[in-house]
Amino acid sequence: MLSAAFASQLINLCAAxxxxxxxxxxxxxxxxxxxxxxxxxxxxxxxxxxxVAASTGQNHLYYSAALTFAxxxxxxxxxxxxxxxxxxxxxxxxxxLNVSVTMIVGLLVVIFAFGLAEPISALATTVTRSTLGIxxxxxxLAFLMMITRSKAVSxxxxxxxxENGLFFAATSATYGMPMLIELGxxxxxxxxxLVLGVFFFQIREQFDSxxxxxxESLKEK
Amino acid sequence: MSAAAIPAILxxxxxxxxxxxxxxxxxxxxxxCRAWLQNRSAPSIWLPYRNLEKLFQKDAVIAENxxxxxxxxxxxxxxSMALAAAIIPSLGTALPSAIVADAIALVGLFxxxxxxxxxxxxxxxxxxxxxxxxxxxxxxxxAEPALLMVIFTASLISASTSLAAIAEALVGRELVLYPSxxxxxxxxxLVLLAENARIPIDNPATHLELTxxxxxxxxxxxxxxxxxxxxxSALKLFNYAAIGFALFLPWGMARGDAGVVxxxxxxxxxALKLLMAGAGLxxxxxxxxxxxxxxxxxxLATAFLLAVLGMLVHLLLGS
Numbered sequence: 001m002l003s004a005a006f007a008s009q010l011i012n013l014c015a016a017x018x019x020x021x022x023x024x025x026x027x028x029x030x031x032x033x034x035x036x037x038x039x040x041x042x043x044x045x046x047x048x049x050x051x052v053a054a055s056t057g058q059n060h061l062y063y064s065a066a067l068t069f070a071x072x073x074x075x076x077x078x079x080x081x082x083x084x085x086x087x088x089x090x091x092x093x094x095x096x097l098n099v100s101v102t103m104i105v106g107l108l109v110v111i112f113a114f115g116l117a118e119p120i121s122a123l124a125t126t127v128t129r130s131t132l133g134i135x136x137x138x139x140x141l142a143f144l145m146m147i148t149r150s151k152a153v154s155x156x157x158x159x160x161x162x163e164n165g166l167f168f169a170a171t172s173a174t175y176g177m178p179m180l181i182e183l184g185x186x187x188x189x190x191x192x193x194l195v196l197g198v199f200f201f202q203i204r205e206q207f208d209s210x211x212x213x214x215x216e217s218l219k220e221k
Numbered sequence: 222m223s224a225a226a227i228p229a230i231l232x233x234x235x236x237x238x239x240x241x242x243x244x245x246x247x248x249x250x251x252x253x254c255r256a257w258l259q260n261r262s263a264p265s266i267w268l269p270y271r272n273l274e275k276l277f278q279k280d281a282v283i284a285e286n287x288x289x290x291x292x293x294x295x296x297x298x299x300x301s302m303a304l305a306a307a308i309i310p311s312l313g314t315a316l317p318s319a320i321v322a323d324a325i326a327l328v329g330l331f332x333x334x335x336x337x338x339x340x341x342x343x344x345x346x347x348x349x350x351x352x353x354x355x356x357x358x359x360x361x362x363x364a365e366p367a368l369l370m371v372i373f374t375a376s377l378i379s380a381s382t383s384l385a386a387i388a389e390a391l392v393g394r395e396l397v398l399y400p401s402x403x404x405x406x407x408x409x410x411l412v413l414l415a416e417n418a419r420i421p422i423d424n425p426a427t428h429l430e431l432t433x434x435x436x437x438x439x440x441x442x443x444x445x446x447x448x449x450x451x452x453x454s455a456l457k458l459f460n461y462a463a464i465g466f467a468l469f470l471p472w473g474m475a476r477g478d479a480g481v482v483x484x485x486x487x488x489x490x491x492a493l494k495l496l497m498a499g500a501g502l503x504x505x506x507x508x509x510x511x512x513x514x515x516x517x518x519x520x521l522a523t524a525f526l527l528a529v530l531g532m533l534v535h536l537l538l539g540s
């Protein structure tokens with residue numbers, strides 16, 4: 001067991017790192033670097049879950065930390081890297097992304113999330129309650145990332161980052177979801193990535209590109 | 222005069238003299254590290270002093286259409302930097318002059334120096350001077366809010382905007398992990414690089430016309446004016462390093478009630494910090510490439526964002 005004060009400092013640190021990584025993902029133009037940042041985010045998430053587990057003695061959180069590590073640090077990045085190699089988009093960048101404006105909007109979104117979470121954290125009794133605002137911020141930033149991106153792979157990374165945020169929210173609000181639900185979500189995410197991987201190839205076959213802007217001219221003339 | 226006032230006044234004098242003397246040395250150390258990292262044979266660490274000595278001995282040449290502003294700017298710049306060095310605690314937190322001006326006034330001092338040098342650069346009417354001045358003002362107006370936010374984050378933790386009081390509060394506490402200060406530290410590093418014409422934004426080692434910012438403003442200066450401006454730039458870098466130490470690495474600084482002995486212990490600790498900071502700065506400059514001027518707003522928006530995030534994280538997590 002860790003001492004409560006030190007554990008809460010460590011959790012706060014992990015939360016801050018998660019938020020920082022969300023912002024760097026928002027600002028990252030290169031797809032490969034985006035996947036690496038997602039890996040780091042998974043690592044921070046696993047670390048924070050581990051700290052919560054060690055400080056509260058909730059045994060099921062150890063399993064969920066291990067699951068997070070296996071899925072989000074090892075398996076999903078491996079699948080994504082493989083997909084990127086197979087699709088031959090290693091050097092793909094988001095050319096039209098306006099980083100400064102996106103980041104300022106991201107900042108407003110985070111302020112909104114913090115304000116939103118404050119009354120909820122005031123009611124909660126967990127040691128992690130103050131990080132709820134950050135968890136909501138990570139979710140909304142991932143949303144923003146999906147909105148601003150036009151490449152298919154980055155959108156999928158945005159979707160996965162959103163799941164990271166939700167998982168973190170669950171850990172900080174109620175010490176995690178029941179194991180069964182967690183397993184179900186993990187499986188869902190895995191299947192989603194596999195199915196979207198198949199989609200990528202279909203999209204490329206149809207449009208000769210993974211740029212989703214092409215979807216807008218889909219209607220028949 | 223009370224017994225406690227003597228170390229304070231000694232501290233004040235020592236800090237000012239040390240800053241004036243050590244600033245060119247610090248610059249020389251950074252240049253030396255840079256040369257080593259880039260596989261060049263390094264210039265002497267004393268080179269900035271020799272350069273200053275050479276420039277002070279020359280006769281000044283001033284353009285015919287120069288106004289008083291052109292002549293006054295080097296003195297204003299040097300004066301503001303020396304005054305800033307007197308406000309920033311580097312050896313001990315008992316600074317009599319810290320009561321006069323807080324961190325916000327310090328940012329104002331930096332702004333005064335910037336405005337005067339930019340105006341002087343435009344005074345002659347050459348295109349390079351104007352170009353450099355405009356770029357410097359752009360960088361400055363983006364970097365300033367970020368710097369203020371960094372200082373506000375530290376002030377929130379210590380409930381004061383006076384740098385001496387902030388350092389006093391931070392050096393006195395037990396070791397606590399402050400994620401907010403981490404954010405602020407990264408933001409401060411970005412501001413330091415941009416404000417001191419360091420590599421991702423400007424290259425301090427070149428007179429290559431179209432990319433320079435700081436050097437372009439000094440093109441028309443010669444002799445003692447140039448010497449003062451170069452000394453002031455070195456002092457500015459030293460000041461920024463000292464602000465960084467006061468906010469993020471205050472350990473080893475003499476507390477308010479410390480005696481002369483603790484103050485003297487501060488000198489080697491400060492030297493050690495400067496050695497590390499200089500090596501780190503050279504490493505950053507070697508590893509990064511200069512960004513296009515149009516990417517500079519992005520760079521500084523990141524700094525601003527990190528600083529504001531630091532503040533928000535502090536408000537949310539209370540740490």
